[in-house]
Amino acid sequence: MSAQHVEHVEMTGHIVDSLLLPKVLDAILSRGGRYHIETLRLGQRQDDPSFVRLEVRADAAEQLETILADIHPHGAVPAQSGDCGTVPADIAGAYPDGFYCSTNFRTQVKLAGDWVDVEGQEMDCGIVVDPTGTAARCVPMTAVKTGDHVLVGRQGTRVFPPEAEMRRHELFEFMASPVSSERPKAVSVREIAAAIRKTRAAGDKVLAVLGPAVVHTGGGELVAKMVRDGFINVLFAGNALATHDMEQAFYGTSLGVSLDQGLPTVEGHEHHLRTINRIRRIGGIRKSVETGRLTSGIMYECVLRDVPFVLAGSIRDDGPLPEVVTDMLAAQDAMRRLVPGVGFCLMVATTLHSIAVGNLLPAWVKVACVDISPATVTKLMDRGTTQTVGIVSDAEPFLRSLAAELERGGT
Amino acid sequence: MSAQHVEHVEMTGHIVDSLLLPKVLDAILSRGGRYHIETLRLGQRQDDPSFVRLEVRADAAEQLETILADIHPHGAVPAQSGDCGTVPADIAGAYPDGFYCSTNFRTQVKLAGDWVDVEGQEMDCGIVVDPTGTAARCVPMTAVKTGDHVLVGRQGTRVFPPEAEMRRHELFEFMASPVSSERPKAVSVREIAAAIRKTRAAGDKVLAVLGPAVVHTGGGELVAKMVRDGFINVLFAGNALATHDMEQAFYGTSLGVSLDQGLPTVEGHEHHLRTINRIRRIGGIRKSVETGRLTSGIMYECVLRDVPFVLAGSIRDDGPLPEVVTDMLAAQDAMRRLVPGVGFCLMVATTLHSIAVGNLLPAWVKVACVDISPATVTKLMDRGTTQTVGIVSDAEPFLRSLAAELERGGT
Amino acid sequence: MSAQHVEHVEMTGHIVDSLLLPKVLDAILSRGGRYHIETLRLGQRQDDPSFVRLEVRADAAEQLETILADIHPHGAVPAQSGDCGTVPADIAGAYPDGFYCSTNFRTQVKLAGDWVDVEGQEMDCGIVVDPTGTAARCVPMTAVKTGDHVLVGRQGTRVFPPEAEMRRHELFEFMASPVSSERPKAVSVREIAAAIRKTRAAGDKVLAVLGPAVVHTGGGELVAKMVRDGFINVLFAGNALATHDMEQAFYGTSLGVSLDQGLPTVEGHEHHLRTINRIRRIGGIRKSVETGRLTSGIMYECVLRDVPFVLAGSIRDDGPLPEVVTDMLAAQDAMRRLVPGVGFCLMVATTLHSIAVGNLLPAWVKVACVDISPATVTKLMDRGTTQTVGIVSDAEPFLRSLAAELERGGT
């Protein structure tokens, strides 16, 4: 009759104004549970953390379990928690049943009574505890080896969801609605420029994720300059972006359309394939630069400035270029290796790569996603990349404004 | 030094789980103020209202005023409030300076010590108090008469913002993200059908707001059937929808494209103008039905079933049809007169009319907006029509599913 | 058995490379007719006109009539044609049955044996012949007076469809696919700047048709400068554009969003209504400038430079501003009066106004339509505005590039 199944949970942080506590209370009630607020200490100033301790009750054990599962991602953790539990992987390339599924939020696990940060935080992975039992890290499904100690269940785990209000006051001052094109664009440009400078000043890297429309719309030189000036420090793209960029260097066209005239050129549609063939004959992008055959553009600047890049393949690729990683797991690993140290990520005009990279980034790396289609930004947000500010705008004119803003501030 | 300017405010309702209290606390801190929670009674069950009494402090009178302005729309009202204040309108067709600007939320004003509901609730209006001082109503700017007692300032006013969680549990069970097309559509269809039935069962009217693509995509007959079966009780549209509908009745085409073949017909582009000319020669839509010249379609069914309609003009209109209201203020008034009694509003494939009608509806009339462009739905939400559920889908196939779902349930 | 019904038709101009002749031949065959090419003189150089004389045969009189109706808009005219036929209008505000429906192509009618240009060319109108029988002009349906000599049938009429290749080589060098965002934007900007200069150099006027997103995205000052520098000579817009523009002048916000900070301001959503109320209290935009109360922005510059503007009402309007024409027929007439002398039209971020203005312009006025939504451009093209080049881009960044390009060339 009365709710017999009880658990005590605690939350700390900006839990009221970041809407975490209300969400937890709502979740408890929605699942038919009850709560009693045992302690509630509200921060008096904006920077003060709050603390709450709740008694959660449910009529059945299963119901209580559902409630606890539902509130866990909001940072609500049982007040007394034992160490996390693991099970050895019985086969390679798959987790044991009941494995803990990671988010991109900062996560800790309890090992020998201590809360320890999980390394390589990334969503949709399992967590493997070190044989020594002193460390834990996110491991993709295909990388699981037989015998790995894989985390199961929620016990001994806690997550630190980003606090909504922090987002607003930290890297970005504005909270653009992610899907409207009707926002003051100069403000977005200024904020992104500031984010880039702040990232650089902190010694962190700026990651650019670029789609082919960057070159089609005529923004190639603007990006090349950003690489040259040190505003882009890592590049993720595909075969198309790199090929269009080098087609522009070789022929002045992008998919055969003259970037000066806006008109298709004779046999221009062949330039794409001839560019790839030429680079393959030379032996790659790097070698094309070293031998003086490629002398301008985004890829040229990347090679010249030692800006690491990953060109990930896709099934729509022609060729591809020798540097393109055609195996998807290898491409993900190549990107994964370059994520540490990234402090800010600028995505322009690419749906596939944006989602892929959004999946790899921990929640504390801020992301600005610029695309002319509101649907791309929506997709990114829907998949849980909550740290993203979406800007619906056109690649070249937007990059032109951004380049001018960065110029104004000096390199 | 310490904050000397103080006001006590109160809030009642689902203020925690509907996120109203957190928003208020955040707003106070964001504007540099402080708060002390004097009383907080949390509802223990989902249906129990909560109550909070806050002391709000600020360093300057102006700052306190800003804070109070900011939290007022979230339902935070000074604990002790005098009667509302009015100023007589000095000229017709404009409010006095400092006028109170209405929202679409339920609003009360204090008159002779009593809280009284404002009539004709509508956003972006002024509020005029009856000469007797016992009633108040929303009045559009152009309708103000010299001497009208127009409400000024926030004193003696309070609003009841819709509580987020209510929305979810009432008319719609689902909370579709308003901008993604990637949602299960059969669920949306079922929920809208249920909302229509529920509205009819409650004795309220279903308002349809329709754009020309309803006919272009071939959905005219589906809508005509919904009118015939009593599922649409009021119609707002424009010259184009009505003309395309009657062009289909006369020629089987919509803007000259055969709705059977999907192909342009010879001289078909003239059908549009010839249809309007024909109706003008007959003397109107009603007369065309009465004289047996118009025998099918949406407009035919509306005339036959005495379903009132407003055809509002626009600058892109050809003709227009005799029934079209070419003056925009007259058109708004015509629609305004039909709003009372409306319990549910279905908007399909029209940006302009959707926003116009969204502006006229009080916040407690639920709205479903179906459009193939995510931008239309976003625009509607951005303008404050918070009671809207947006569905990104294609007019005809969506209406076909809806008609089948309504059919299944019987009329 | 053999086709007994025969007509001889002729065509002149760039009928081969502009694809007019092929379309005519295809149309004849598609309708089951036959043709015999009696004379075909092909131009040897690109500038040389071609001439063709065809014998068209069909099995039935009605079929032949259908064919002739179908090929007439492509410029194919019976070799021997009598004078055009007219019928007196029996009622006001409607054409007689069988009226000739105008296109936006240059049109001639045969009066007393001579081909005479139709005045006020505009699509979807009737044509009224002067009582003297020496002139003819397009007349909207509602402007027909009883007794007007209204053109009926196709006899004695001929149209001059724009020749596709001319479009490319005249005002615009590029032929952008109208719906792709993936084009080099700097080229589009350069071409539009060139078209504006060319128009000004020819003594013609540049018409700007602007939607509210121009101000929302932060492009207001850029447009104001274009007005100031004489690059915009006529302005068509609505209540929203003008209000947002003046809200920016008064409050620094657009619909309450700070254009400097990108953030909503306290009570900012009221700025919109307060701006309209203020202008109404002053007595209009013009008077606001004259009395020194409005001192910046697009409307300010228009008043200062005597740039005529039409603000057309719509049903979504708040207020509206005193200068807004709330009756749609009056608004169309006001725009119609300003069309003569317009040589180029730039439409930015407005679907409704773009279509409305597209309906009013003759086919020889070139149009560039810039919108972030491909659907807007598509809609414009689908309604027959063939002289339009569509550019899918974002208002503010695009205008910023355009302003810079115009700057470069000097005023």
Added chain:
Amino acid sequence: MSAQHVEHVEMTGHIVDSLLLPKVLDAILSRGGRYHIETLRLGQRQDDPSFVRLEVRADAAEQLETILADIHPHGAVPAQSGDCGTVPADIAGAYPDGFYCSTNFRTQVKLAGDWVDVEGQEMDCGIVVDPTGTAARCVPMTAVKTGDHVLVGRQGTRVFPPEAEMRRHELFEFMASPVSSERPKAVSVREIAAAIRKTRAAGDKVLAVLGPAVVHTGGGELVAKMVRDGFINVLFAGNALATHDMEQAFYGTSLGVSLDQGLPTVEGHEHHLRTINRIRRIGGIRKSVETGRLTSGIMYECVLRDVPFVLAGSIRDDGPLPEVVTDMLAAQDAMRRLVPGVGFCLMVATTLHSIAVGNLLPAWVKVACVDISPATVTKLMDRGTTQTVGIVSDAEPFLRSLAAELERGGT
């Protein structure tokens, strides 16, 4: 002074009404050349082919070469042509310089005086002539082996571009503008159903290319039924489609959203990963069906009916499923092997796969591409997939109409 450089070219087919001849004449003039029409025999009926022989003149050899290159893809071939020329590949995985770049049009090469059809026609490939000199086929760049006889130059090649009017009268009766959503949808549905039946009746295969939104919108069961009823004979998709489909089978959700309720479920976001893990533990999709663990859905029906499928990987994949081909070149080859015998291709809700498959199909395989975003369809057309009819609509409601239409006709 007079043009000394001369070539005689010929064209055959529906060259006038398909607009091929006009395009050729325009191209000659645009490049500054001249033409003399030596012979022009126009077909008198729609089915009769026409023939033209042109003398093409230019002032310089290089200019003449440019002209010939420009008109070649329109089917204009030198009247006297020698055998095609080849060069042995000097390295593997790249073509020799000057290689002939294939289109997706039917192509012939002259070998020992005879015109021979090229096999495996596919765009953006080179052509390799058999060592025996009697056959030729398209070969992707990476498949070139040292010593392969690779076609260089245009000599001895001719292409047969699809004739515009054929498209209209063959598989599809309608010529939907590819980017407008405002078309009668029931017609499109009927035509696609007819195309599917016609394809099946001819003994050809129907290829479906599906994106994840098919399942998200609730269309999974509709597609499963189409597979079951033999209306889909080959399936190309990705890891996401297959995972969502099986997530629905296991959990009733798609990315954690209940397809019955439209609401997110507790821990639902983990269903995606748990589904992949489960299938990996079982050993694959096929084995899951065979062992009775997977009992419904698209993938289940494909396994049951021996409908071959290719699941191509992408960098945004979680897992992936064991059957996913993670190497892009291997995935392209797997798809390439299934293309022969395909007579019709239905693409729904996938940009990446649509472009990829569009690249692989010869121009004579008709394609219908259904997507809610006009940009996807535009992209497909811009890349040269001219045989495509684009339909802007919503996946589930469209598939529902299609399934009902196919049902009506019986299996």
